[in-house]
Structures are given as structure tokens and as C-alpha cells.
Amino acid sequence: MTTREPTICLVDDEPSVLRALDRLLRSAGYCVAAFACPEAFLSGYDREQAGCLLLDLTMPGMSGMDVQQRLNEVGAHLPIVFLSGYGDIPTTVRAIKYGAVDFLTKPVSEEALFAAVREALAKNAADRLSSAERALIQRRLASLTPRELEVLKHVVTGKLNKQIAAELGTVEKTIKVHRARAMQKMQAKSLAELVRMTERVGLGS
């Protein structure tokens, strides 16, 4: 179930650590969802839920890095703060380069934890915003007919209706119709706006 409030997902195989973190964060006013193993988290978390992930590095079966990789693979970019008892430098480097917000070593100071959580939640909020904008554009793009999309691609490269018609083997009048309908469906009030929209989502893909 998705909550309006951002929720901090907690994954640690050590029950005492899990409980302690849970209490600490709840007492600071955060919503918390605790998971005792990576598998439980991966099958139980909600992609639509705002929040972040406090992730233990070393766990039996699946490591925190595996969880990060899995999330990246499915495109769920929940900001991760790693918690580790004895992290090494190469692992830290990889974790951060793959997008982790921070990498904390146990025992974790409260300040460091809260600072990392605040940063992770801020990043998630920003990610969700830009992601929502892209999704809106994608939905509009999806409402175009194949032909309209074809025409639109030519339009945003700056071609004239006449040129587009020649390349698509039809006449200018037809292009004008598709173009006008595409502008409507994309809710673009100007060509400039349309170009910006397609830049944001990378129409080439």
C-alpha cells in the first residue's frame, strides 16, 4: 500500500540492528518499513512509494550490492544509503559510482545517519519530480498514431513540412494535419516547447 508520506525502507539481517534503527527513525518522525532479508524487501517494496533505502551490506544469500544492482536493472532508482560493518574501499567506490547516496560504517552516529537520510529523501523527491515529468511526456507520445509520431520526429529536427512530405512520400497538406494533431496531443503551445519535450525524453530511443 502506498503512503503519501516518504517511507524509509530498512534492510538488515541482524534483528537487533533492525529494531534499533526502526525505533530511532520512527522516534524522529519518519515512516519506516523494516525487512529482515533482501528477498523480503525486493518482493515486498512498493515502486510507487516515495522514500529511500537503508541497506546493510553483508547479508546471507544476497549482499546489499546485489540489491542495488537488481534495483538498477529494473529501473527503480530508490536512493540507497549503505550500512556496513567492515566495508572495504573498492566496494565503497562501486556503491557510490552506481548511484548510492552514502556509505556509512557501523556503528553509525545519529547525525551521520540523519544527514544521509535527509539527503536520500531529497534526492528521491527530485528524482520523482523529473521522472513524473518524463512520464507525462511519454504518455502523450504514446497517444500519437504511428504516422503522427513519424511526422513529429521530423518536425523536431527542424524540417519543413514540404521536406517531411517528400521524405515520407506524401504531400504537404497531409503533414500539416498530422503535425497539428501531434501538437494538440502533446499539448505543446509552440514548436520550442515541443522540441524541449522531446529533448527531455530522448525521442531517439
Added chain:
Amino acid sequence: MTTREPTICLVDDEPSVLRALDRLLRSAGYCVAAFACPEAFLSGYDREQAGCLLLDLTMPGMSGMDVQQRLNEVGAHLPIVFLSGYGDIPTTVRAIKYGAVDFLTKPVSEEALFAAVREALAKNAADRLSSAERALIQRRLASLTPRELEVLKHVVTGKLNKQIAAELGTVEKTIKVHRARAMQKMQAKSLAELVRMTERVGLGS
């Protein structure tokens, strides 16, 4: 003096390490510039020179992190590979988050070093490419008169000439002239192209 070839800058206060790295990299066919202290590097390196930076973390006076910060401040984004005898996790996190390519611990294996160097040089090449494109656009923007720039800003937001004229308190004919000259100077063959150019450099700045 700038070379065509990418050059690896080496900064380490330990003469034996400096010599060893220098020899190793030269024997692998790289151009190398060795510096015995951070100050010598900062005052002696060439901003225009392609390459990367192999940087010792702990040095007397100025640490590697200080060097990184200094480079970031002046906008010289030379890719950094940190070398450290006893790096800690928080430092590693900061280094990578501030853009470092890798963080290696001594003694460094040859493979790890070469892999990091290759990655750093690749990043530098990519950075230089996109940076050159932005610089080209900036030069063209700089050639616009104040009025032409004003008009251009309105144009790329999708306004009609008529509207721009009203907002700038003049007539449509005048706007057309400025607009046409701006398109020429920017070497934009279409409005779409112009919008894309201004997106790349962020006209708002």
C-alpha cells in the same frame, strides 16, 4: 606546453612512488607529467591539456582532497584517480561524490591502475567533447548584441514575433530583423536547432 596526446599528471610526495609510477606508465606508452607536491601541480599544469590526474591522498600541506576541491572551484574537471595508503570510507565517499573516477589503495595492482587510467582518460575525452560544443555555442551567443540576445531568449520560449514586440515595446518588424540576425550568428538552420543549442548551455545563466 600543450601536447596533442593525453598526459597523465602524477602527484605524490613520496619520490620512490612517483618514480615507480612514472616508469610504469611511460613503459605502457603514456605521456606523463610528474609533480612532487600539490602546489607544483596546481601552478604548473595546463588546463587545455587532455589527460587525467593520479593523485596521492595524504601529502604534507595540502591533501589530495584539497586539490580536488580546488580544481572543482576553478571549473577544471580533470578526471582524478586517487591513490591512498590508508584511505577511510568517508573520504572515499566524498572523493567519488565530488567526481573522482576511482580511489585505489596502495600497493596498487597494475591492472587496477591501468583500468582506472583508461576510464579516466575516456571520461576526459568525453568531457572535452561536450565542453567544446558548449564553448562553441557560448562564443556564438557572445557575438550577439544585447538586443539580439533579448529577442533570442523570447524566441526560444516559443513566443510569436508579435508578442515579443509587445513585451519589448517595439514593433514586429524590428523583432524580425533581430531574430534573423540572431539565427545567422548562432548558425542555426531552424528554430528547433536554436532551441537545442540554448538547452545545452542553459540560457538562463
Added chain:
DNA sequence: TAGGTTATTGGACTTTGGGCTAATAAGCCG
């Protein structure tokens, strides 16, 4: 098979944008 979507085209008309020449005026520099 009837109806909806999609793709296509035509015609008429308006608005917008761009190219050309030309003229005026203000401000700056040597």
C-alpha cells in the same frame, strides 16, 4: 456488416516568418 480509428488529400483563407532594399538616429572611437 456497421461504426470507429487512422491515413490521406483537396480547397480556401489567414497568420506568421523570412528576405530584400532603404532610411533614420543614437552612441562610440580614433
Added chain:
DNA sequence: CGGCTTATTAGCCCAAAGTCCAATAACCTA
């Protein structure tokens, strides 16, 4: 002061784009 850049405006013409209405044809689905 004379020449240069910049900013402004005018008129004319054409090309391009957008807006109506209207019609045909293919295709898929209920």
C-alpha cells in the same frame, strides 16, 4: 568630426504554417 556599430522602422513580396470544412479509403472491432 567622420566612420562604425547598434537599434529602429518602412514597404514589398513570398514562403511557410495554421485553420476552417469536406471527402475518400483502408482497417479493425463489436
